[in-house]
Amino acid sequence: MGKKLKTKAAPEQRTGTIIAAACLAVLYIFLFLLDNALPTNSFTVMLIPVLQKGAIFALVCVSMNLLNGFTGLFSLGQAGFMLIGAYSYAIFSIPAEQHKAVYQYFDGGAIQFSIPQILGNVLGPNFGNIIGAVICIIIGGIVAAVFAALIGIPVLRLKSDYLAIATLGFAEILRAFFQWDGLGKITNGSNLLRKYTNFHDMKIQVGGMIYQLDTIFPFLIATISIAIIVLLVNSSYGRAFKSIRDDEIAAEAMGINLFRHKMMSFVISSFFAGVGGALLAMFQTTVQAAPFRTSMTYEILLMVVIGGIGSITGSVIAAFLYIASSEWWLRFLDSGQFMDMSVPFFRDGFRKVVFSVIIMVIVLFFSRGIMGDKELSFTGMIRKFKKKKAAKAAKAEAGKEGDAE
Amino acid sequence: MSERQNVLHVENATMQFGGVVAVNNLTLDVNQGEIVALIGPNGAGKTTAFNVITGVYQPTNGMVSFMGKPMIRNHPQGKMQKLYKGQNAVMYTGDYKFQAPEGSELSGEALKKAEKEWKQGEKARDKHAFSSHVMDPTPDHITKLGIARTFQNIRLWKSMTVFDNVLIAKHMRAKHNVFSATFRTSRKEEQRMREETEALLREQGLWQFKDDIATSLPYGLQRRLEIARALATDPKLLLLDEPAAGMNPQETLELADFIHEIRDKYNLTILLIEHHMDLVMNISDRIYVLDFGSLIAQGVPEEIQNNQRVIDAYLGVVEDE
Numbered sequence: 001m002g003k004k005l006k007t008k009a010a011p012e013q014r015t016g017t018i019i020a021a022a023c024l025a026v027l028y029i030f031l032f033l034l035d036n037a038l039p040t041n042s043f044t045v046m047l048i049p050v051l052q053k054g055a056i057f058a059l060v061c062v063s064m065n066l067l068n069g070f071t072g073l074f075s076l077g078q079a080g081f082m083l084i085g086a087y088s089y090a091i092f093s094i095p096a097e098q099h100k101a102v103y104q105y106f107d108g109g110a111i112q113f114s115i116p117q118i119l120g121n122v123l124g125p126n127f128g129n130i131i132g133a134v135i136c137i138i139i140g141g142i143v144a145a146v147f148a149a150l151i152g153i154p155v156l157r158l159k160s161d162y163l164a165i166a167t168l169g170f171a172e173i174l175r176a177f178f179q180w181d182g183l184g185k186i187t188n189g190s191n192l193l194r195k196y197t198n199f200h201d202m203k204i205q206v207g208g209m210i211y212q213l214d215t216i217f218p219f220l221i222a223t224i225s226i227a228i229i230v231l232l233v234n235s236s237y238g239r240a241f242k243s244i245r246d247d248e249i250a251a252e253a254m255g256i257n258l259f260r261h262k263m264m265s266f267v268i269s270s271f272f273a274g275v276g277g278a279l280l281a282m283f284q285t286t287v288q289a290a291p292f293r294t295s296m297t298y299e300i301l302l303m304v305v306i307g308g309i310g311s312i313t314g315s316v317i318a319a320f321l322y323i324a325s326s327e328w329w330l331r332f333l334d335s336g337q338f339m340d341m342s343v344p345f346f347r348d349g350f351r352k353v354v355f356s357v358i359i360m361v362i363v364l365f366f367s368r369g370i371m372g373d374k375e376l377s378f379t380g381m382i383r384k385f386k387k388k389k390a391a392k393a394a395k396a397e398a399g400k401e402g403d404a405e
Numbered sequence: 406m407s408e409r410q411n412v413l414h415v416e417n418a419t420m421q422f423g424g425v426v427a428v429n430n431l432t433l434d435v436n437q438g439e440i441v442a443l444i445g446p447n448g449a450g451k452t453t454a455f456n457v458i459t460g461v462y463q464p465t466n467g468m469v470s471f472m473g474k475p476m477i478r479n480h481p482q483g484k485m486q487k488l489y490k491g492q493n494a495v496m497y498t499g500d501y502k503f504q505a506p507e508g509s510e511l512s513g514e515a516l517k518k519a520e521k522e523w524k525q526g527e528k529a530r531d532k533h534a535f536s537s538h539v540m541d542p543t544p545d546h547i548t549k550l551g552i553a554r555t556f557q558n559i560r561l562w563k564s565m566t567v568f569d570n571v572l573i574a575k576h577m578r579a580k581h582n583v584f585s586a587t588f589r590t591s592r593k594e595e596q597r598m599r600e601e602t603e604a605l606l607r608e609q610g611l612w613q614f615k616d617d618i619a620t621s622l623p624y625g626l627q628r629r630l631e632i633a634r635a636l637a638t639d640p641k642l643l644l645l646d647e648p649a650a651g652m653n654p655q656e657t658l659e660l661a662d663f664i665h666e667i668r669d670k671y672n673l674t675i676l677l678i679e680h681h682m683d684l685v686m687n688i689s690d691r692i693y694v695l696d697f698g699s700l701i702a703q704g705v706p707e708e709i710q711n712n713q714r715v716i717d718a719y720l721g722v723v724e725d726e
Contacts (some may be wrong), residue, residue: 100726228587235586236576236595243573253459255577255638264583315479373564
């Protein structure tokens with residue numbers, strides 16, 4: 001019986017998957033060319049960081065959506081978990097000889113090794129860098145997940161707004177904690193962590209040629225992470241999360257252990273927030289606790305809301321649009337010039353005014369976000385197209401019959 | 406009937422919210438294969454009793470056992486000890502003293518000995534009856550033991566399809582973990598869940614609506630879907646909270662057959678709350694009547710219909726021609 005189910009859905013799904021895979025392949029080829037072949041000009045100089053940051057925030061938004069959109073837990077701790085991820089990544093990937101310089105106020109710090117370096121000795125510097133970075137990113141995620149598990153025990157018994165307040169407070173405490181001098185040997189107090197492996201160190205050597213992976217690397221990590229979240233959301237556990245979001249009492253009465261499932265969602269979401277934080281650390285090339293404040297969480301929340309709470313594709317689209325507009329497309333509003341004319345009110349900060357208006361318009365006219373809780377998928381598009389075609393054919397048929405009469 | 410296995414046994418269950426006693430010393434038994442009804446006027450504590458049995462509320466005092474094994478046990482604790490108004494309230498409010506049995510003329514040594522024995526006896530009883538929880542009686546654990554329920558005001562998962570609503574109820578018994586489910590290494594389990602869901606929906610005549618959003622169904626079908634969802638958890642005991650509420654007479658008649666049918670098909674025991682007296686008298690093996698939280702009558706339908714207290718409190722006078 002189940003087999004019948006599967007074959008029924010197969011043709012559209014297969015075409016949809018093929019188209020999606022083809023699009024991804026084209027995207028990656030483009031990214032590869034962008035990293036290696038395309039000339040550096042004013043366009044690519046803006047495009048590369050926007051794509052990098054967009055991929056990072058897409059991942060963080062999807063992780064937040066898993067919690068807020070799919071499990072119905074209103075948590076505002078995302079920046080805190082990103083902070084943990086970023087610090088964990090940086091701490092383990094600062095090269096050994098740089099420790100003295102980075103931890104200059106703390107006698108060279110407590111940790112005297114670098115995972116990318118250790119692996120570099122074994123696998124060669126380029127390949128070692130990549131594998132080492134991936135391991136450090138995973139460590140960042142795991143540390144964030146462990147913190148989430150510890151925080152979750154008391155906090156996840158709270159509901160709605162109270163959970164938001166508790167997680168928000170936790171993120172703020174964490175920020176202060178990481179700046180504390182007492183931990184200076186590890187976190188470098190309120191000073192920067194720097195000189196660790198970043199996106200520019202991501203390169204592979206194939207037969208004498210060195211290929212840069214500046215943008216491919218964050219995209220790859222983000223794609224894999226988002227794919228895992230998508231698989232989770234569409235699994236039995238994902239359905240259980242959604243049932244908790246829709247009606248907790250009914251979910252519990254149907255045998256779903258609320259605490260266990262909420263914890264699972266919280267820990268997994270925090271893991272990927274940690275991964276996002278680690279990528280952000282790579283992107284920024286320096287890490288400091290100060291920027292991971294509440295406003296960052298709100299920015300992420302804004303992207304999730306604009307994209308549509310409960311829509312993964314929505315979050316991804318919104319993250320790229322948001323980053324691109326705030327960092328690139330609306331830049332000219334701050335420049336004081338428009339089409340070579342001097343416009344006096346186009347001065348610093350005007351970009352933010354316009355940006356706020358755009359967001360208000362989106363919230364007013366798309367109150368459920370760009371995608372609502374729907375997903376953008378090629379399978380769905382094909383189905384819709386086929387339906388339209390069928391409807392058209394039926395209409396034509398009906399018209400013919402009418403003529404005949 | 407006495408040879409049948411006892412499925413649900415509620416003993417002296419009291420549920421007190423502050424000073425309000427919602428359920429007072431409820432004792433009831435449901436045996437294998439029976440259909441038992443819990444009736445009473447609005448606010449009599451019927452749904453509260455359900456919530457106690459399914460672990461939504463922790464009773465102030467009393468015990469609930471399922472299939473002969475105690476699963477919920479509690480006694481008044483903290484502030485509740487002073488507020489407690491149920492049976493043996495003196496035990497918790499502090500005036501609990503030994504009293505010489507009436508008519509006996511014990512004195513001196515003998516009286517002291519009797520008091521000591523009494524105290525020891527009480528201690529042992531306390532230890533036996535009021536040790537803290539036997540398990541962590543949260544609703545999901547209790548559902549896992551085999552008690553499923555429906556709700557008075559239908560609680561389907563609103564944004565999900567009919568198929569998903571039933572499929573999620575299968576999640577509890579599925580043998581997979583979050584990794585095997587995410588990375589699709591337990592595909593067979595998922596396949597099995599889907600097949601069972603399909604079979605259940607076909608049996609319940611809901612297969613044609615499988616892709617509809619649950620709340621878009623007509624009211625009667627939503628009730629039926631909620632029962633199907635409860636059945637998906639493989640229950641031994643099914644608690645139905647006003648299954649006929651909002652149904653027209655025709656649907657109510659069908660419901661009676663339907664309840665008999667699922668009882669026989671899935672080897673269920675059913676405890677239900679209902680206000681449609683025709684339905685209750687028609688299908689119940691036994692009836693318990695609650696009023697202001699207390700049990701005022703129990704017995705087979707004929708007994709209940711002729712019980713003066715029940716007539717006064719709930720049924721009202723039947724006009725004779």
